[in-house]
Amino acid sequence: MGGHSATGLLRPGVDPLGSAFAALLGLSLLALPLMTTRPNRIAAGTGLTAWSALPSGAVLLLGGVVALGLPLLALRAAPPLRLAAAAAILLLLGLSAGWAADHLTLPGDRYGRVSPDAGWWLAFATAALAVGDGLARLRPGPILRIALLALLVGATGLALRTGFWNNLSVLREYASRSDTFGRELRTHAVLALTSVAAAAALGIPAAILARPVPALRTGLLATLNVVQTIPSMALFGMLIAPLAWIGRAVPGAAALGIAGIGAAPAFVALLAYALLPVAAATVAGLDAVPWPVRDAARGVGMTARQRLLQVELPLALPAILTGIRIVLVQNIGLAVIAGLVGGGGLGVFVFQGISQNAGDLVLLGALPTVAMATGAAVLLDAVVDLSRGRAAERVP
Amino acid sequence: MSRAPPLAWAALLALLGVFLVAPGRFAPLFQPFAPGDTPPIYAQTPLLTLAVNHLLLVAAATLTAAAIAVGLAVAATRPAGRDVLPFARSVARIGQTFPPVAVLALAVPIFGFGAVPTLIALVLYGLLPIFETALTGLDGLDPALMEAARGMGMTDRQRLLRVELPLALPMILSGIRLAAVIGLATATIGSTVAASTLGEVIISGLLTGNTAYVLQGGLVVSALALLIDAGFRHVERGAARRAGFRS
DSSP: OTTTOSSEEEEEOHHHHHHHHHHHHHHHHSSSSSSSEESSSOOOEEOOOHHHSSOOOHHHHHHHHHHHHHHHEEEOOOHHHHHHHHHHHHHHHHHHHHHHHHHHSTTHHHHHOEEEOOHHHHHHHHHHHHHHHHHHHHHHHHHHHHHHHHHHHHHHHHHHHHTTTBBBBBHHHHHTHHHHHHHHHEEEEEEHHHHHHHHHHHHHHHHHHHTHHHHHHHHHHHHHHHHHHHHHHHHHHHTTTHHHHHHSSSSSTGGGGGSSSHHHHHHHHHHHHHHHHHHHHHHHHHHOOOOOHHHHHHHOOOOOOHHHIIHHHHHHHHHHHHHHHHHHHHHHGGGGGGGTTTOOOOOHHHHHHHHHHHHHHHHHHHHHHHHHHHHHHHHHHHHHHHHHHHHHHHHH | TTTTOOOHHHHHHHHHHHHOOGGGEEEEEGGGGOOOTTTTSOOOOOHHHHHHHHHHHHHHHHHHHHHHHHHHHHHTSSSGGGGHHHHHHHHHHHHHSOOOHHHHHHHHHOOSSSSHHHHHHHHHHHHHHHHHHHHHHHTOOOOOHHHHHTTTTTHHHIIIIIHHHHHHHHHEEEEEEEHHHHHHHHHHHHHGGGSTTHHHHHHHHHHHTTTHHHHHHHHHHHHHHHHHHHHHHHHHHHHHTTTTTTO
16 A cells, blocks of 8 residues: 555545445445336336336446445545535436436336336435435635525426426426415425524513513413424314314414414414524523623623623524524424315325325325425524624624 | 423323323314214323333333443444544434434335334434434543543453443433423324324314314424423433532
8 A cells, every 4th residue: 555645535534424424325226126107096006126127228328326435435535526426426326316217218108107226225324324425524714504495495496497397296296286385385385484483582581581580481471382292283183173263263363374274273283382492592692792892891881781682682683593493493393284284385285195194195195294404404504604694703 | 392391291281180090181272173963082002101101202212222232332432443433423412403204104115004114213313413412421531530440450341331331421312302292293294104193183173164173183292302302401400410410
């Protein structure tokens, strides 16, 4: 081993984590079925390995890229090289799903279904983890992370728009529901976003007002903590009756959309769940403002209002934003339950799919939910990092 | 809330016990919420049976998740696993953004209906908070303390069992508490995939427009969650005292 200090691109030795990724990728592509074909949407499927599911050109391409990429992952290659290898494999898996679906769909067959099988999911998850690991080793800054997220969203959107995956089973489910899908997706996003915005508008001032008074502060946090323990399904359900009553009894309430059915109970329940983390994060953030900073602000003659707005809140912002990140991600997930109480959202597809025993319909609701939640987490994590940098500038 | 006097917890526990054993006695309380002549108390399956099923499911899932997650956290904090640590931490962080309902829904096409997909979703979802807190607990130990343990001639194994794990125990327990409370709520949703849990009562109420059932199911699950949360906090305080922290 002459050149251990050599190029820097490839050092001798084996990377333990990368080897695990390489082994899992190899295993999933060689030993497990890549795709499943079914005569119709609820029939049992037949698993197909990579080489029987893909056209021969694609098999060669996938095989070549994997054969080249796996050693780079397993050996101690430089982080950019590992990232490139993992990203190439991930991209090719995404393309393979579309190619296989086109290859396996007989011309004019409207009932047959082609969907990814265990091998594809395992390989895809592993490749995604390898990309994440490659990124983590490079420590990209918040702006770059947001740019990468935008690139990923753009590429996926483009593939969906051009109909690249249209022969996949999930998109067959979409095709027969394209009119309602857009509406439910919008309902879902609006429910999650507005409930969090309302929670911030109520929770932050409540926390600021209650924080200096020990009894109020304990009472506020304890009450909100109890609300968190009510199971989401029950809270959504319990709100139907009172909201129906308000809708009937209070003049003008019905015109605002307050009713026992529809999105109102879902909105109120999501708001209730979001209040505690936002209020608790505000209290914790304000508590953490260093004492000398407060003292200095008082020393230069700032009024209580100025201190709050110009010193304490800006310093507490990263903590408050972290609380908002937690509830936004949580509410994107919980909004699925709205589908169970007639509130709409992507949960409609999830629960329809469950009751029809149609896994692809479940996926049609669950995949966008997961994508939205994860995207929101990455975006807000970057925003928290940015605000932390800004808050640090304020404290000399 | 965690500071409520023990008497209040005992009263809540007793009330829950009486309600589960003899729910019929509470019928007048729920009567106003039941439409028309429908029975105010869910009777298709005894509430006690459902509560026991619910708790067993959550307990099995949380214990499995705790065993796996603590094992993984110990492995990731050994010298050989150090390289993996930042990666493992970010996986746990991103993994927790997967909504529990979505995890449960995705388990159905793979594992079918009933308690199995619910159990698997609960285990998967419970892993992450326990793993994250166990990592924080094991990784955040004072290096001087570890050096002292090494200086006393303790082997790696002795250090792990007598120093690191006891000191990290309060953190690990708080992760398990979080997993159990989330699991309790998620198991409710398990009823949509035909697992026999207290969610059955709520769903039946939603389907028939019987708010009394929704209330019953919701209140029992909430009481269980509050009691488990309080119980764990009590044990955590004990563990923290033994570890020499002030709480």
